[in-house]
């Protein structure tokens with residue numbers, strides 16, 4: 112097998128302007144549905160490679176292998192290692208070659224699913240995703256993150272298509288620690304705060320749809336998360352799982368490459384380079400990142416609506432148990448040097464933080480990172496760029512929601 116590198120990926124020939132990657136070809140979901148997925152996968156191939164983390168391997172062995180063997184398939188297992196890294200992917204390509212795999216099944220959390228999707232993408236094989244928690248929308252999307260072997264975020268890769276099949280088994284999701292769904296809520300609610308900034312003024316139909324769906328998603332999560340977390344397995348819990356795993360993914364697909372993440376994920380990306388942050392889940396860092404983004408909008412723009420949104424989120428986070436500050440992220444001992452390193456990475460020239468409508472310097476970001484729970488008092492530290500303090504005028508005939516919920520016309 113040729114030694115593929117990421118620059119060889121087929122996506123380099125796929126223009127985001129011509130190719131929509133909105134949704135998996137098929138989604139099956141239900142209680143205990145895993146046992147019944149045999150017929151749904153029968154057409155995908157003979158020799159699947161099951162990609163998971165080491166913790167998920169017993170589950171794969173006890174539940175998935177028998178199903179595949181009953182269907183007359185010849186499955187093999189491989190782990191992606193610690194992180195979805197280039198070295199881990201090279202090992203997975205070797206495992207796929209050794210097994211002569213003709214399709215891939217990803218089982219696990221975001222990194223396992225990203226690794227499986229990337230492997231299938233590189234080898235142009237069909238891919239099935241089976242999320243084991245509600246922590247991310249990775250089971251849905253045509254996007255994968257690459258990390259260093261030390262766990263630092265490096266870059267993301269746009270894939271040629273969403274998975275061929277997504278199997279959402281609520282019984283499986285319910286076996287995951289509740290903390291994973293809290294993280295999924297943090298990651299999913301970020302869609303609104305980021306999409307409304309990156310794409311809130313777009314006049315493109317699908318972008319408007321994506322931003323509006325992100326607002327609906329935020330409202331669903333604000334309304335239902337607490338009850339869902341109090342009653343795992345209940346109907347309202349399933350609705351919140353759907354919101355985090357399916358709807359968040361759909362918004363990413365609908366909005367496409369231009370409807371991107373902004374500061375919340377940039378802060379996450381910076382934090383991943385601090386080993387001390389590795390105990391925290393993706394969505395927990397993103398949830399904190401939303402507060403940092405809102406704080407920046409307050410401090411740099413004097414944006415009162417951002418203050419209101421931050422206070423609303425602080426109350427919500429307290430109720431459901433998402434981290435509101437560095438201490439709750441497990442970083443109470445963080446040194447100035449580490450904070451500066453995370454801020455500089457988050458502000459690198461390619462970072463999505465620059466989708467904010469004003470310029471951000473690392474020192475401003477550091478100030479925002481240490482003041483996410485500041486009292487409700489807009490404080491303007493620097494006028495940056497030409498943007499006025501008032502919300503930007505909207506293009507005529509495109510009434511759209513302001514990032515914080517009020518309809519402007």
Ligand SMILES: [Zn+2]
Pocket residue numbers: 298376393397
């Ligand atoms: Zn995310």
